[in-house]
Amino acid sequence: MRYESPATVKDAVAMLAKEKGKAFVLGGGTDLLVKMKAGMVEPDLVVDIKRIKGMRDIKKTASGFVIGAGTPCAALSENAALVKAWPGVVEGASLIGSKQVQGRCTMAGNLCNASPAADSVPGLVAAGAKVVIAGPKGKRKLAVEDVPAGVGRTVLKKGEFIESIELPKKDARSGDAYLRFIPRTEMDIAVVSAGVSLTLDAKGVITKARVALGAVAPTVLLVKECAKALIGSTLDEAAKTRLAAAASAACKPIDDKRGTIEFRTDVAGVLARRAAEIAYARAGGK
Amino acid sequence: MAVLVKTTINGDPVEYACQPDEPLLDVLRNRLGLTGAKEGCGTGDCGACSVIIDGRLTCSCLVLGAEMEGRTLETIEGMADGATLHPLQRHFIEGAALQCGICTPGMLIAAKALLAKNPDPSEEEIRFGLAGNLCRCTGYDKIVRAVQSAAKEMRGA
Numbered sequence: 001m002r003y004e005s006p007a008t009v010k011d012a013v014a015m016l017a018k019e020k021g022k023a024f025v026l027g028g029g030t031d032l033l034v035k036m037k038a039g040m041v042e043p044d045l046v047v048d049i050k051r052i053k054g055m056r057d058i059k060k061t062a063s064g065f066v067i068g069a070g071t072p073c074a075a076l077s078e079n080a081a082l083v084k085a086w087p088g089v090v091e092g093a094s095l096i097g098s099k100q101v102q103g104r105c106t107m108a109g110n111l112c113n114a115s116p117a118a119d120s121v122p123g124l125v126a127a128g129a130k131v132v133i134a135g136p137k138g139k140r141k142l143a144v145e146d147v148p149a150g151v152g153r154t155v156l157k158k159g160e161f162i163e164s165i166e167l168p169k170k171d172a173r174s175g176d177a178y179l180r181f182i183p184r185t186e187m188d189i190a191v192v193s194a195g196v197s198l199t200l201d202a203k204g205v206i207t208k209a210r211v212a213l214g215a216v217a218p219t220v221l222l223v224k225e226c227a228k229a230l231i232g233s234t235l236d237e238a239a240k241t242r243l244a245a246a247a248s249a250a251c252k253p254i255d256d257k258r259g260t261i262e263f264r265t266d267v268a269g270v271l272a273r274r275a276a277e278i279a280y281a282r283a284g285g286k
Numbered sequence: 287m288a289v290l291v292k293t294t295i296n297g298d299p300v301e302y303a304c305q306p307d308e309p310l311l312d313v314l315r316n317r318l319g320l321t322g323a324k325e326g327c328g329t330g331d332c333g334a335c336s337v338i339i340d341g342r343l344t345c346s347c348l349v350l351g352a353e354m355e356g357r358t359l360e361t362i363e364g365m366a367d368g369a370t371l372h373p374l375q376r377h378f379i380e381g382a383a384l385q386c387g388i389c390t391p392g393m394l395i396a397a398k399a400l401l402a403k404n405p406d407p408s409e410e411e412i413r414f415g416l417a418g419n420l421c422r423c424t425g426y427d428k429i430v431r432a433v434q435s436a437a438k439e440m441r442g443a
Binding site: 002050 | 289307309329331336343344345347353355399415417
């Protein structure tokens with residue numbers, strides 16, 4: 001195996017594109033090194049992107065936030081402006097692993113590892129986040145929900161890697177939240193999870209909604225029916241019931257020792273409902 | 287082909303050559319004789335190999351040795367000041383917060399990182415802060431109490 005730590009995006013793309021063997025991007029490495037240790041992957045080339053300028057920065061811009069792909073999740077909760085704008089995104093990312101893992105793991109890596117249970121992904125999807133992908137043909141942007149292609153697979157092509165994650169500017173009277181179910185209190189991955197982002201009008205009526213579910217299908221789901229259930233309501237009981245029903249209806253979960261199909265389907269509705277209540281309160285709704 | 291790395295460990299400049307796929311933990315233990323960090327799992331679950339890199343707590347088994355160029359690394363070997371133990375180390379001994387000792391270096395490093403960010407943590411914050419460090423002997427209570435008493439001393443309270 002060769003290890004490279006290029007200083008520019010261009011160099012990183014060139015290295016990844018021209019490698020004839022198996023090339024992997026190293027962000028935080030909390031998935032890659034474990035897979036290497038287990039012999040699940042045997043890289044010929046590892047490209048460490050953390051030496052590229054800006055790759056570990058969180059930038060507030062006129063249109064929102066740009067988070068470098070190598071930014072450790074621990075840095076997100078230390079950024080007061082980000083926590084204020086997108087608390088749900090930060091909550092999700094802060095639930096990954098231990099403090100030790102937090103010091104290394106990245107949202108871009110969590111997304112590219114493409115686990116349906118990835119804790120940082122539903123919050124990003126609900127927030128309407130996009131990724132900037134660098135590649136041999138230049139840059140392209142994709143919605144976060146369009147990156148995973150299945151369990152452990154992404155739509156990224158050879159030579160491409162995620163350079164940054166873009167979060168939009170927070171709307172006035174908006175709020176987001178992320179909740180997951182795990183059978184313990186920490187150091188686990190979601191059995192079911194839900195991310196919700198809501199925007200209200202001056203009267204507290206929901207005008208925009210995005211609801212994402214994790215660990216209930218091969219990829220994190222953006223559930224449009226859940227958004228429809230909420231828009232036009234003040235998150236009254238009827239809207240919450242419709243939301244929970246739409247969330248459960250969208251589930252196509254696996255049945256395993258961590259949760260049965262029936263349990264995951266039911267809990268998805270419960271978590272969507274509770275996350276919506278938190279997001280609504282954060283948006284200033286009463 | 288070996289990678290040449292210049293880094294800083296516990297305040298001292300260090301140079302080493304390592305394999306490109308060699309975890310930092312193996313570099314510390316097998317090349318540099320710094321055997322305080324332990325390999326419990328090798329997959330980032332147990333925290334026994336905890337170190338602090340550029341101020342961030344991490345598992346040295348989840349880092350490549352090759353990544354350390356120009357970084358600043360703190361290990362358990364740098365925790366005591368010569369013969370004077372760090373308050374955390376002293377309170378671990380005084381409070382019998384260890385039995386077999388395998389998890390202890392990682393516990394101490396994680397506790398140090400926790401107190402650097404939060405000098406007055408609640409019991410819950412200590413338990414969350416050390417959730418990535420597994421101990422199979424103590425049942426954790428004595429560790430939590432040792433961190434509480436060391437934190438109190440370090441705050442001058």
